[in-house]
Amino acid sequence: MIIPNLTRLQWFKVSWLFSLSCIILSYGISLQYLSYIHVSSTLGAGYLSVAFIGQIGILGVILTLPISLLVTLIRQKIINTLLLWLSACSALLLLTLDTQIYSLYRFHLSGFIWNLAFGEGGSQIIHLSWYSILLSIIGIFALCTLIFLLLFFSIKRISKQRKAPIRIGFTLILISFLSSNGIHIWFDAHGNTEIRAMTRHIPLYQPATAVRFMAKHGWIDAHQVNQQPKLNNQHTRSDLSYPTTPFKTHSNERQNVIFITVDAWRADAFEPVTTPNTFKLTEAQHAQYFKDHHSGGNVTKGGIFSLFYALPATYWDAFTAAQHAPVFFRHYKTRVIIRASLALGH
Template identity: 30%
Template sequence: MVSSGNNYKEKVSQLISWGHWFSFFNIIAAMLLGTRYIVHSEWPDTLFGQLYLAFSWVGHFGFLVFGFYILILFPASFLIPSQRLMRLFAVLVGTIGLTALLLDTHAYESLDLHLSPLVWDLLLSGERTELNARWQYLFITVPVIFLLQLILSEWLWRKLRKLTRKHVGVPIAMVFGICFVSSHLMYIWADAKLYRPITVQRSNFPLSYPMTAKSFMEKHGLLDRQEYTKKLNAQGIESSEQIRYPLEKLTFGDPGTGQNLLVIMVDGLRSDMVDSETMPYLTAFARQNLQYSNHYSSSNDDTSGLFGLFYGLPSSYINSIRSANTPPLVLDTLQKRGYKFGIFSGAGLNDNPLYRDAIFFGQQLPDADKDEHSDQRAIAEWTNWLKAGAEDKQPWFSFIELTAVERFEEGGDYAQKFEPAIGTGSVNSKDTTRILKNSYRNAAYHVDEQLIAIFDQLVENNMMDNTIVLITANHGTEFNETGTNSWGADSNYSQYQLKVPMIIHWPGSVASVTNRLTSHLDVVPTLMESMLSAATPASTYSSGVNLFTSSSKRRWILAGNEDDIVMIQPQTTTVVDKYGNYRVYNEDYKRMESAKPKLSTLMQAMHELKRFNQNED
């Protein structure tokens, strides 16, 4: 076919026609590569979910490739007069596009991330890892892709007249268009109905942004926002995957120690409050028992911090656990061994979906008293429960949640040791930080006095020698120590919001202070191995290690929530969001602009976040 004699209009027309067919075959190639995303992702378990997968697979890659044609090749057809030069340009664009897609599929399989600044930085870091080696081998395929694109380009140019006469362009375009529109309409419905088999596929493909229309539907009376929010809070499984927990069937060496277990959760208490001035009683108690002075919660918020403590897993698994109503292995084992359960709170637990649907699923929970938030009431109820069963030989597990510290701004009927504070009458508006922190310390001092009543009861009932007592917090509380206008919790991952007390009374143990990095994720392996005599390796049911394994040298511990991965190391804290963007901070939580996470460390953390997923080998 010779085009040198054609006029400009005819040349452009031929190139546009050729470009359509060239894009079509590249769409097919992209779809074939896209099957790697499908294989690696969770397979939908309903026919409707599978239908959406098919529509989105065809529609998304059709739109993606054709979009690049419209943005790049279509205008180039008018600007590049030579058909050979234009075809070479298209071959280069196609080669780059398919190579990027191939690299993205590998990133998705290896890190569960699409191509992002983080992924590129890690690849170009020069660190020698297995992943880097595999990525370098992928570039060997570039000449192959380029050669195939050249062959396709030449074949299409020679067959252009015959292909044009078939008049199949419009039907093909309609198929891709119908699939694209249908997939987005299906997602709009699924998003409004919280239909998990579809919503879980939201980020399967690169550059995928399914449409939502909750505001439009609410405006036209098609969606009740309050009902939607209630359902979302009740389910909490919009993007969850099925989970294998534990990875293997548990085995036990013996029936365990048979000791009682008391967990005291002081909401919002940060570790530096345990000092002789603010919490003198707890400080003295810590000196006589096991104190972990460099201990971190698994998150900076209530729910994820609790989840890590009871399950020993990162918060990436929280919705999977909730959707399956799976209780923690520790509590499940205690229940199977005939332990009596007693659960108490100063604010009630029924309103917390994690307590209700997972941690204490099936247990009787205290209701919130709208007129009274009282730690004293919770301790009094626990005391009555303890005395009622004191004569029984049945071992027991008890959980006491104390809430005065987290609710320090509400004040309370207790001593105001540190002034100025809220409600003391000597408040200077220019010293807000000091006022808030003093109020917080007053609440901590009050809780310290309440702890005396708990331990007095254990002593009075001769239970101290047969009861493991664990005192900790769900997260810390910041008063803008980082200078980032951060107050309270759930706003950054500094030590003020993550570092919490971990004090353990373990009968027969020698008092000690442990300074190495420890985590909430370590509590489950400790109880399973040292109290319940689990013989199965801790790695099959937890991401933590036994707190008594002093020889363990850890380079990092995990924290974060459903959106962020946080790797805490002795000198740095690395935060990676769900889009692959990262930030590295020093010990004072000041950002280190030029610092990059180590690829091998990040790979280990990423692996831990998906190791328990059902579709992982």
């Protein structure tokens, strides 16, 4: 391919047209996320559409900003071409990897997931056959080739002074991004679980919230609308499958149950000398003393969550968004006596 000599302005335009092309390609790759999102209303479908277009697109814009400035300053056609191609390949390969990781673990790429999959012992968790490796190499080659063709198309189009829908494309992305955040601000403050539950599925998506601002101006009652979840709620519109099997009891008699929890209470501090009165509970006639129990987290949020849900704290965001009560709360009349708020989301 013969790369024409372009002016600084033309390289700037090439970078943004190429970015728009790659963003469209990224939409196709990111469609895999949508299969895990539960949509049950027209509002949810509309919000998901603008959130998907806006977030994936705005990530492309953020990545393009420094690259477009660099190619404008460098103006060396070989270096600029390689810079644009390699940056796009890296970004889209990471996105593709994220979709695969998400399909396995339902978590996006992070330090934890990266260490789990590729750190020490990662080979025991993820094992790839030669066939899978071969398919991966072919897929990477095909994706990088397609990206190169998109770059060639962008350079050729700009060099021939042809009009490109750059402004229209990025205007649509910006409108979608702002619209999704506006919708989220309003319906998050009003406790819409469907809107909240979609957030975790879209990579790096942190939509705006304004609960305190709206409560301050009297537009909502934060304590009634958003702060206190319905602990006995049995039916929520979410993609959670919890519990996976029905809760079965062998007796109609319900015993009184008291959970006594102390923040940062270590197991080795629960013994006759340090806590003599509490330890006496284990010496009662019908007492059951479980010595192999482990907390689900080393902070209050993770520990309390796993205590009630019997799940790791990594599911916190999903249950917070859905305002999904523990099974235990559905079968008992509950009362919480606390010194700090247990409201989901805080």
